[in-house]
Amino acid sequence: MKMNRKLTWMLLAAMTTAFVQCKDSGDEVEPDDENELITSVTLKFTEQGTSNVSTFSYKDADGDGGNAPTKFDTIALKPNTTYTLAVELLDESKSPVDDITKEVAEESDEHLFVYTPSPAALLTYTYGDKDKNNYPIGLTGSAKTGAAGNGTLKVQLRHQPGAKNGTPTPGSDDVNLDFQLKVK
Template sequence: MNRLHFSWALALVLTLALVTSCKKEEPAPEDENELITTVRLKFTENGTTTTQTFDWKDLDGEGGSAPTIASVGLKTNRNYKLEVEFLNESVTPVDNITEEIKEEADEHLVVVIPQPAGLLTYTYDDKDSRNYPIGLTGKIVTTSAATGTIQVQLRHQPPVGGVPVKNGTATPGSDDANVTFNVVVAP
């Protein structure tokens, strides 16, 4: 009888040791936000090869020195191709986040918001595998002379529980970048 109690006690101790030694690991986030220090807008007027480049830079990150922001200057009644680039210039060599956004197009959306709304119109040129816009390239059309701003948001919209959340709107996800440029449209 003592051997039976000993066997049961030993089995119980081993089972408890096994159960208490296992740690429950927290699930890792499916994807983290990017560190972006530079947002670059490249405008090429239709029919020309001249490209104007305007940068928003915050090389020391949030909470340090204020970012440097170039003012965007466009001409009235023109059509432009817009290319948006996202960089991390805090590392060497510079990390071109734009390439990762292209690779993970189903999880990213660039949102371009002019203020006032009539300042210019923006149309997406690129699509992801599910036919939703990406926004790394698009068309800008200006009309009359005006001043305002362009807000550029990079929305990170990774799947939740393996289910895609990107739906073509800025609502799901979080900001990888959210910057504003001053704009002058003049003759």
Template structure:
């Protein structure tokens, strides 16, 4: 073999061995979790009077998430007695300068999520949106206020991968917020 052929073979052999060693990595990285919980710092409720189309927005905000510092905003819901409203809910991460709308992820994973509502007064609500299996989702609802009263309105976002059956008793609670609701 001449010198050029030996040099070429040596270079090819060196590169092959180097690529084999560099591809062998002892670190094992876990694949990304498609169901990783997002930080939800804020819950925004938009009530729309079905007659006048007037909108009322109420918000809960705890910019550092659950625990840590106290919430910076918990609005009291003020609605009119004997009135029908549509309700739309948004879940947000406002922990940084850029707000992330987690609602989109909840919509995309509707078959794994359920928004549960608990109302202590006489007003009534009904969830109007469904997932692909015909089960309640809860990002949209109708609310009918009744008598003048003060009550508690609690919203829980449940994460229920592979166990969703419409029950609020199952799964993990991603966020739970209680608002005082005054109907006048």
């Protein structure tokens, strides 16, 4: 039985060692800056031939959930006018603020902006940029408004790694926002 006792003590010692490893998960909580978010989308309409700039934004500074979006502007444009449309994406949950537009531009062969007005007659969008494979990107372009009316402008950023073919179908949405659109 001496052997037995020895073995039992060995087991006890092993167990004590294992319990010493207990640690507190609270010590390791810190904000993660590698995680990518898009917290704001700003559309910059510049009336062609002028320097009249109107900007319209969606902002949800803390990302999905948490606090509700702080800003979701209604786009107001003049009828029968041509605008230069530039888009800006930011991650404001980081400090300093992360410019996602730049990252999209760097990986333009994986991204496609899609602008869909409803009803379609409200606005016509023409891409003003191309990636290395000659497919459109949509970071800049022109938007020509039609006759006065109300509707929506859907702004999508399609993420299409390895599958971009110039159509919206492949990939999935990184941004999908329905802005209210007023042309008057």
